[in-house]
Amino acid sequence: MVVSKNKTSPGPTTPSRRVILLGASNLTRGISTVVETARLSWGTPLDIMSALGHGRSYGKPTRVLGRSLPGIVDCGLWQDLAARPRIDTTALVTDVGNDILFDVPPTTVITWLDRCLERLAPVTQSLVISELPLTNIAQLSTARFRLFRTILFPRSRMTLSEVNRRAEELNQKLLQLASRYQAHVVTPVRAWYGFDPIHIKMRYWPTAWAQIMKPWSQPTLVHPARGSFFRWLFLRCLIPHQRRLFGFVQRKQQPAATLPDGSQISLY
Structure with missing residues (x-):
């Protein structure tokens, strides 16, 4: 796949549609599939x-x-979004549960999400929000929970019962927020997950992301996105707008890359 990095010329034609993606580890792991979908x-x-x-x-x-x-x-996404021309836009908000293990109260998480949705609402024609994988969390044993808490959130000391309680509260408030902003709500499917209760298994990425992004498809996709190691590697190696790497501040003007079809990729 031939691509150009950090160029202002868009490629064959200028994009007339925009996709905004907000999330954490699931979105990061599956970004190649998400982009193709x-x-x-x-x-x-x-x-x-x-x-x-x-x-x-x-x-x-x-x-x-x-x-x-x-x-x-x-x-920096919000400042760049305001500076770019208005075009047809759709957005996805996912991976909402991370902040629970950072010991952030559900009301605070909802306040942050409300601010994001308040900015998205005026510029999007379709807004999709994915729920928390409550079924997976509810079925966790204490030992399995402690294992994943240690690996994924080593500083957290929250108990399984507290995580379950906060997840239920956050998800309920998330549904209320989605209703207020007239967003499409997608409920994660239990079969998408394996031993890891919060990350979608790689073999289900095409099916899962096609289902999550289904409200954008008219008609529904017949064939899910095909995987590409080189596309995944390329996207994972792009530098975001701003990050700190081992103490050093790194900044990069966005878009970070332009694909051969003219699609622009901006990361924040």
């Missing part, structure tokens, strides 16, 4: 703007393996 659903070229990252919070700076990112509500 968006292109299949909405056509090309697209202006794709995404705030994502492992362990990403919607409202507070987070650090994972020496890499620090600002909270999604405070990242």
Whole structure:
């Protein structure tokens, strides 16, 4: 796949549609599939703007393996979005549960999400929000919960019962928020997950993301996105608008890359 990085010329034609993606580890792991699904659903070229990252919070700076990112509500996506021309736009909000393990109260998480949705509502024609995987969390044993808490959130000391309680509360408030903003709500399917209760299994990425992004497809996709290791590697190696890497601040003008079909990729 031949691509250009950090160029202002868009490619064959200027994008006439925009996709905004907000999320954390699931979005990061599956970004190649998500991008391809968006292109299949909405056509090309697209202006794709995404705030994502492992362990990403919607409202507070987070650090994972020496890499620090600002909270999604405070990242550079919003300033860039305001500066870009108005075009048909759709948005996805997912991976909402991370902040629970950061010991952030559900009411605070909802406040952050409300600020994001308040900015998205005036510029989007279709807004999709995915629920928390409550069934998976409810079926966790204490031992399995402690294992994943240690691996994924080593600083957290929350108990399984407290996580369950907060997840239920956050999801209920999320549904109320979705109703207020007239967003499409997608409920995760239990079969998408394996031993890991919060991350979609790789083999289900095409099916899961096609289902999550189904409200964008008219008609419904017949064939889910095909995987591509090189597309995945390329997208994962792009530098976001701003991050701190082992103490050093790194900045990059967005879009970070332009695909051969003219689709632009901006990361925050």
